[in-house]
Amino acid sequence: MQDIDRFSRADRDWVDDAVRRVEADANRSADTHLVRLPLPAFPDIDVYLKDESTHPTGSLKHRLARSLFLYALCNGQVHEGTTIIDASSGSTAISEAYFAAMLGLPFVAVMPRTTSAEKIALIEREGGRCHLVDDPTTIYAEAQRLADATDGHYLDQFTFAERATDWRGNNNIAESIFEQMRLERFPIPTWIVVGAGTGGTSATIGRYLRYRRHRSSLCVVDPENSAFFPGWRDREAGTTTNCGSRIEGIGRPRVEPSFLPGVVDRMISVPDAASIAAARAVGEVLGRRVGASTGTNVWGVLTLAEEMRAAGERGSIVTLLCDGGERYANTYFDDGWLTEAGIDPAPHRERLTGWLR
Incomplete structure (x- = not known):
């Protein structure tokens, strides 16, 4: 009989302490805020941004x-x-x-x-x-x-x-949203809107909605050049594109393994120019810059809010403020960079102005 001890007790002690340190970081960090986005044009629809930029490293x-x-x-x-x-x-x-x-x-x-x-x-x-x-x-x-x-x-x-996150609870982002919405006018959101980079966030939220039997629907917004939207539309997990997304943090040239299309109720493809226009417009409303992936989210939110208003529906929509715009001062907030990239947010400003006023 051969007895092989691959890792020493000292190694287990190091791992134990490493887990403690990582969990202590979560314990030190208060949960992220749920920020109300004022939309006078939609008096019967309340929109909230879960501000993930307040994490120690500044993002979701x-x-x-x-x-x-x-x-x-x-x-x-x-x-x-x-x-x-x-x-x-x-x-x-x-x-x-x-x-x-x-x-x-x-x-x-x-x-x-x-x-x-x-x-x-x-x-x-x-x-x-x-x-x-x-x-x-x-x-x-x-x-x-x-x-x-x-x-x-x-x-x-x-x-x-999608495997590393406990989707049933343990203070995941979905559980946090519903706890923070508990005292609001419409505590169960009609829609939760997120983008997809890995697909992990949409997988966590979509599973949680089913596990807790909430009536909320999940909408995933996707930028240009991303494989997620056509892959979901065509039910083809092998979909690829020949280039990467210009909206950093979301959109991928392939449908990633963590993206679970079966938990997504709807997808909206958002032009890059609309994402950037929305990021700039939301920054003006909030008084601080937000990243373009947040703009993608908000464009999807406002599209859904317009549909709800037209149908005479009341309710709430929750999305994510993924990160701050200071990370993109030389790209999305630089007019010269936009011109060189061939992106013109101006055509989308009028629609945003109507939505946000």
Whole structure:
């Protein structure tokens, strides 16, 4: 009989302490706020933004990064000294770099070269290293190659996002929304609207709605050049596009494994110019900049609100404020960058003005 002890008690002690540190971070952070978006044009429809920018790393992806680290630690995949690697469009990598630094682990983010300079600086500020690639579709293979070369661990957010989060509760984002809505005029939202990057958030919310038997419907909004919308429409999980999304954080060139089309009630394809116009307009209403993925969300919200008003329906809609606009000062809020990219938000401003006044 052969007895092999692969990991020492000291290794288990390190993992125990790592889990404690990650959970302590969640315990220190109060839940994110639910912000009312004033819409005088829709007196019978209340719209709320769950402000995920208040997380320690400034975005919705803080929740995902925490879950991915706990998942990997509890699966025995991460140990003291393990190099952590993930493929990302930016925000998840910022949060992952934060948790890696907390645990004293090296971190490498594999990202498209078009990722905003502000996000790259934030990753490096957290102690992470950025590995940039020209072709966004190669980030998965390159992340795996680096993990193999360093004997590290590839977190693979696009595969494990829907598995790492406890969708039944445990203060996930869905449970938090319904608890915060409890005293509002319409406590059970008619719609919850989110974008899809990994698909993990929509999977968590869609499952939770069914588990708790809520009557709310889930709408996923999707930017140009993303595979999620055509894949959902055509019921084809193998759908791909030949380029990446210009709205950082959402939209993918393939339908990611964590995206669960069966829990999505509706999808809306949103032009990039509309996303950016909405982000700018919402920033004016709130008095602070928001990212373009929030603009995508709000465009979907206002589309649904217009339909509800036309049908004489009353109710509430909840969406996410994914991150702050300061990360995009040199892109979405730079008129020169928009001109060079061939994006003109102006045609969408009139419709937004009618909605927001």
